[in-house]
Amino acid sequence: MGTVNTVYWIFTIGLAILLLTAIIVLLFLWKNQGQLREENRKLRMSYDEIEKKYTGVHAEQLRYKLNPHLFRNALNAIQSHAYQSYYALDKLSGVLDYILYDTDGRLVTVKEEIEFARNFIEINRLKTSPLFDIRIKNKINEADPRCHQAVIAPLSFINPIENAFKHADLQSDNAFISVSFSFENDSWFVLQVANKTNDLPPSLNTRGGLGNDIYLDRLSSVYGVEGYSCKESINNGIFITELRIKIS
Missing domain, CATH: 1.20.5 (Single alpha-helices involved in coiled-coils or other helix-helix interfaces)
Structure with missing residues (x-):
């Protein structure tokens, strides 16, 4: 027991x-x-x-309608590079998903917008020679809280990048396109796009045409006069666009 x-x-x-x-x-x-x-x-x-803070901005102003010719050019480029089709279609799928679903009348994080821009660059890379110099400089650490918490209007980066591929001198040996992402002084996000132009530099007030005017009007509507700046310059045959957006 x-x-x-x-x-x-x-x-x-x-x-x-x-x-x-x-x-x-x-x-x-x-x-x-x-x-x-x-x-x-x-x-x-x-x-x-x-x-x-953005309730006064109509949802349509947050959305940015891309020129349909952009996708026609992208599809033509994909078709002419069959060996890269799967990779390119995957990037194009990501771009379309971002436009159709991820940006539907809402703000996006800086990280989301940078990811979209990188996919967009990869699609346009197909239009260039494999040896063409495309430089992507992401100076933002993904561990930086601003990367995940700061929000901006979707497709804010599209126009400067699209114009770089549209107007760059893609044939010269020393031609290049450079895209840089960075934060500045804890208050601003900075996108700088530079490209080598041809021997006849484009006029600053005509580059981009009507699409450029619509793009700038949209930035002004979303961010206000004090919330952004978009400056263009030409120096020694290099066209530079610097977009600055005030972040929350």
Whole structure:
């Protein structure tokens, strides 16, 4: 009997310790879950406050309709490079998904917009020689909170990049296109696009035509006069566009 009682008490004590441990673990998880809920609530409030700043901007102003000829040119480029079709179609699919679903009347993070720009660049790369110099300089660390938390209007980067491929001298040996992403002074996002032009530099006020005017009108509507700047310059045959957007 003594042995049976000893086993019984050992089993009972072991079960009690196990239950106590389970209760402690559950209390710990419940506490952490509460903290996570509170952090998510604060992030949601912060995001809602940023969204409210743009309530005066109609959803259509946040959307940017691309010139359909852009996709015709992209498809022609894909068709002429059959060996790269799968890769290019995958990038084009990402671009279309971004336009159709991810940017439907809402703001996007800087990270999302940069990812879109990189896909767009890869599609347009097909129009150039494999030896053509395309430089992408992302000076933003993905661990930077601004990369995931700062929000901007979708397709804000498209026009300078599209114009670079449209107007660059793609034939010269020293031709290039450079695209740079960076933050400045904790308040601004900076996109700089540069390309070598041909021997007859384009006029600053005609480059991009009507599409450029629509693009600038949209930036002004979304960000206001104080919220952005877009400057163009030509220096030694190099055309430079610098877009600065004030971030929240």
